Amino acid sequence: MKSASNGSGPKIGFYICHCGTNIAGTIDVEAVREHAAKLPGVAVSKGYKYMCSDPGQEMIAQDIRAQGLERLVVAACSPNLHEETFRKAAAKGGLNPFFFQMVNIREHASWVHEDKAAATQKAEDQVRAAIHRVRFHKALEKKRVPVHPDVMVVGGGIAGIHAALTAANAGKKVILVEREATIGGHMALFDKTFPTLDCSACILTPKMSAVKGHPNITLWAYSEVTKVEGYVGNFKVTVKRKPRYVKEDLCVGCDACIDACVFKEAKFPDEFNQGLSKRKPVYLSFPQATPKVVTIDPKTCIQLKTGKCKMTCAAACDRKAIDFGQKEESKEVPVGAIILTTGFDAFDPKRHEYYGYGRYPNVYSALEVERLVNASGPTGGDVVLRDGRRPEAIGIIHCVGSRDEHTNKWCSRVCCMYSLKLAHLLKERTGAQVYNFYIDMRTPGKTFEEFYDRLLKEGVQFVRGRVAEVNDWAMTREEEGRLVIRVEDTLAGFVRRIPVDMVVLSQGLEARKDALDVRRIFNIGCGSDGFFQERHPKLAPVSTFADGIFIAGACQGPKDIPDTVAQAGAAAAEALALVDAGHVEMEPNTSRVVEEECSGCKSCVPLCPYSAITFDEAKKKASINEILCKGCGVCAAACPSGSIRQNLFEDDEIFGEIEGVLS
Amino acid sequence: MSAKPKVGFYWCASCGGCEEAVVDLAEGVLDVVAAVDIVLWPVAMDFKRSDVEGMADKSMTVCFINGAVRTSEQEEMVRMLRKKAQFVISFGSCANSGGIPGLANQFSKETILKFVYEDCPGVDNSARTRPQTRMKDEGDRSLHLPVFRDMVRSLDQVIDVDYYLPGCPPTPKLIMGGVQALLSGKLPAKGTVLSPDVALCDECPRKDSKPTDLALTEFKRPHLAPIDPEKCILAQGFLCMGPATRSGCEALCVKGNMPCSGCFGPTSKVRDQGAKLVSCLAGSIAAKETPEIDKVLSGIPDPVGSFYRYGLPKSMLKRRIDN
Incomplete structure (x- = not known):
């Protein structure tokens, strides 16, 4: 074999990608190619328009075979994108794939510089570095490690439910961990869903039951993940199972204990109903709660607080399911993949103090109104204000805690549509005059715009403008005893005062308050907005930087139910692809x-x-x-x-x- | 003509301790003397430069050279000895990596000369006279002084070196081992340091008392606090170079209840002994916030003198350059 290299050491092949004009537009690729050709050891130095294309890869493989290349350097884009591509090209040519070094002259040079001469100089420096380094590379092998076939889903909202069912239907054993006493998440709170006005419970509860009844799903509600050890394909997850003081396998949710509780009247705020109704220390969140098991709240139960209660609940339970001695349990389970579907927190409208939430009883959060219009809600769907009146005029204020420099900058994506839905439902239930105060109407989903049209035809009023303030300072007789919405109507071009009886604040979506703690447990990233960071916004939207850990639903960013379900399915598919392969290949950079x-x-x-x-x-x-x-x-x-x-x-x-x- | 191998000892910028180390062979030195002819040993016997010039090339079997190289005279002598000797052994820390004289590389040549001949307390030199390399005396005789170079160099930065004996000074055991290897012809690969290639902790009698996580909260200097004679010295907060220093001394300093100061240099896998220990200790400090970290680090007032005591010229830092 003739020695084409101009130096000693292994024969190096150098290839520079133009990436169309992405690289060649800023870097003089021909100059870099010539520069590399003169470096010691370089036997081949070539450029190509798209190195990652089939012909590009084939050129590399052929040169390795024909010229006996012993090392490969490719100057192109980020190794995150194409390192694997060129490793494969090396292998195709018969070279150990780790005799290869990639030089990122796109993200590190052409995309970040305007001075062409300086960018070219920098690219040459980078290329020299790689060519000097690659000589020392050693042949390495990827290690194959078997994968545990089980999947864990963390978070039992619609995303977690759908992901768990998808993986379970594929024959995988799934452990679904939910922090609350029941699965269902935010979707269980809603009466109807936009834009189809499907009954939320009607479409959700069958899936909840399916989870409970699925032979492949282990449901651990009222539980939290506390520790994750291990690595892709072989995680060891520690789950804390909080005590319900009720034996889950015995309780059938008959409510006898609730009826028998020494508190004759319910007197504690019912979290599920957003505090609009009361519950007892022993409670079932809602009739379709899954698992259908009551929970005893240690903060309000007399027996658990003082140990001095007649325990009429326990006496009433003929299945002897109540167990005041129950202790927190810690379980350790091996799984191969983890899907995080931990959802969102609704923006606390108290933070937007000019809107009077918490100060004026008739200012409601959207979630409260969801319960208020819900047939199984605190009023059975009857829209009655806190002061007992029925509203004649209602103002719905959009973008509360969204698109706001002072709180959250992002658009929460779902508020325009759910505001329209609530406008429709409130008008339908009360016949009131309903106003929507919006900055922009954002209705880009399938049949969303049609729904907006329908609302316009139904006579709902739309005022374009960000509301400045909600107060109760009447200036006219008409305003007396009512709430006044002050807003600049940017279409009409003047400031208006609109008296209403009820204000609905369309709260935005935020990352969970403990998202950073959860992030640390699972060793994944969060964006500056606090939502979990996907591996790539376009090409790996449900993957994370932790291999084997996937995300879906609103924990990744605000999204509606269809998008959430689509992501949950995608995350389940990614998890299945991982565990079904039976093994993972580990990078040998250990x-x-x-x-x-x-x-x-x-x-x-x-x-x-x-x-x-x-x-x-x-x-x-x-x-x-x-x-x-x-x-x-x-x-x-x-x-x-x-x-x-x-x-x-x-x-x-x-x-x-x-x-x-x-x- | 004697059939015994010819051996030379030479010294450059050094303290003389390495010469003492040869004498420290005690009765062992007699075996050496019996086995070889010493053809050069300026510290003990009278030799002239012309004696060395007169030797045939490669006539000396081995020449042990200690001391760092700073002057033109040292350069000339070691280059000449390289020609005359079949093997050159770099002997001791100064020759191997610059040693204590190498710390002069923290200062420029001008700074050193100005201090020594002008600013040093006790110097009375109002004419600011500096030594000249050439001058005529009253009798018009030419006088020469060697040139004082810009920096201190290790021996192998000036000439090719075959083997290294580490230490300040090398221990008698290692010297005997090296001599015996040479005499028996059982030689390791060229460039080998004739001492085990593993860090000092390996042979430290206090190894078992080193905790897994040092979690250091302060650094103390040995004159400021008593040292527990049983426990790992580093764990007590005294800067011990042991983890980053080649073994072979049998933990002499530690047995004397003093921390290792690093005279054996790094293992063969490490290019910069000081940087390595800095990197290692950075992870062993309990403090996590900058002010607390600074407080811990204030216990090391002279980082170069601590981490690079014997090896500044051979380290990646090499020397200070004033612009």
């Missing part, structure tokens, strides 16, 4: 301890964020579990005697790269 060189100083042991390092007391040496190792490099950097080596980041490789940049 660290290892060279045993004979280790002095046993233990410096590395406490530093590992993945608890992959243990100290062997018999040998007095550290040892790294390469399966647990994520390749972060902390131990390799810290090992004071250089006895820990990380694949793809050995000193020679890193120093080679530095010398390449500086040469």
Whole structure:
């Protein structure tokens, strides 16, 4: 074989991608190609319009075979996108895929610079670094690790329900963990859903029952995940099962205990009804609660608070299901994949103090109104105000806690539509004059605009303008005893005062208050808005940066039920693809301890964020579990005697790269 | 003509401790002397430069050179010895990596000369006279002084070195081991440091008392607090270079209840001993917020002198450059 390389060491093939004009528009790719061609060891230096295309990959594979290339460097986009592509091209040519180094001259150079000469210079520096480094690369193998076939779904709203059912229907064992006493989530609160006005309970409760009855689903309600260990395909999840003080396997939700409770009258705010009604210390959230098991609230139950109650509830239960001695349990389960569907928190309208929520009794949050119009709600669907009146005029204020510099900047996506829905329902139930105060009407979903049209025809009033204030300072006789909405009508062009009897605040959607804690438990990311971060907004919308952990529904960002269900299905499919493969391939960029060189100083042991390092007391040496190792490099950097080596980041490789940049 | 191997000892910028170390072989030195002919040992016997010049190339079997290289004279001598000797052994910390004289690389040549000949308390030099490399005396005789170079270098930054004996100074045991290897011809790969390639903790008698997580809350200097003679010295908050230092001394300092100061240099896998220990200790400090971290670090008032005591010229830092 003739030696085409102009230097010693392995023969290197260099390829530069134009990426259309993405790279070639800013970087003089031909200059970089020529520069690389002159570097020691480079036997082939070529450019191509789209290196990632089939012909591009084929060119690389053929050159490896025909020219006997021993190393491959591709200057193109981010390795996040195409490292795998070119590793495969290398393998196709018969080269170990890790004899390859990718140079990101797009995100790191062409996209972030305008000065063409300087960007070209930078690209050349980057390319030299890679060419210097790749000589030191070693042949590596990906490790295959078996995958546990079970799936865990965390959060039992419609997203979690749908994801759990999808995975269970595919034959997988699913554990569904729900923090509240029942599954159902926000959807269980709604009377109707937009824009079809389907009965929410009618479409949700069959799915809830299906969860309960599914042979493949284990439902752990009233439970929370406290710890996640392990790695993709082999997680070990610790779940805290909070005590209900009721034996779940015995209780049938007959309500006998509730009737028998020493509190004859319900006197504690009912969380499910948004505090609009009362419940007893022993309660069932709603008739279709799943599991249909009562719960005893330790904060209000006399027996649990003082130990001095007649316990009439326990006496009334002929199944002996009540157990005041129940303790919190901690369960550890192995699963292969985890789907997070932890949902959202509704914006607390108290934060928008100019709208008087909490100050004026007739200012309601949208969720309260959802319960108020609900046939199974506190008033059986009869819209009666807190002062007992029936409203003759109702104002619905959009964007409360959305599109607002002072609270949340984002559009919550669902409020325009649910406001229209509530406008329709309120008008239907009360015959009142209904006003919608909006900034922009956002109705971009399937048949959404048609629904808006319908509302316009139904005679609902629309005022375009952000409401400045809600107060009760009457200026005219008509305003007396009513709430006054002050708003600039930006279509009419003047400031209006509109007296109403009821104000509905269309609260936006926010990340859960404990999203950051949950993020840490699952080792995933959050965006600046607090919602869980997807791996890629377009191409990996339900994946996260933690392999094997998927997200769906409003925990990822505000979305309506159809989008939530679609995402939940997608997340289930991703989880199935993972566990069905039976194994995962682990990147070989792991660290290892060279045993004979280790002095046993233990410096590395406490530093590992993945608890992959243990100290062997018999040998007095550290040892790294390469399966647990994520390749972060902390131990390799810290090992004071250089006895820990990380694949793809050995000193020679890193120093080679530095010398390449500086040469 | 003697069939015994010819051996030379030479010194550059050093304290003389390495020469003492040869004498410290005690009765062992007699075995060495019996086995070899010492053809050069300026510290003990009278040799002239011309004696070395007169030697045939490669006539010396091995030359042990200690001390760092700072002057033109040292450069000339070691280059000449390299030609005359079949093997050159870099002997001790100064030759291996610059040693204590190497700490002078924290200052520019001008800063050093100005301080020593002008600003140093006790100097009376109102004419600001500096040594000149060439001058004529009253009798019009030419006088020469070696050139004081810009920086201190290790021996292998000047000439090719075959083996290294580490330590300040190397221990008698390691010296004997090296000599015996040479005499027996059982030689390791060129460039080998003739000491175990594992860090000091490996042979430290206090190894078992080192906790997994040091969680250091302060750094103390040995003169400021008593050192518990049983427990890991680093765990007590005294800066011990042991984890980042090659073993072979059998933990001499630790046995004397003093922390390791790093004279054996790093293991073969480490390019920068000081940076490595800094990197290691950074993860062993309990404080997590900047003000508390600063407070802990204030216990190390001289980081270069602590982490690079014996190896500044050979480290990645090498020397200070004043613009």
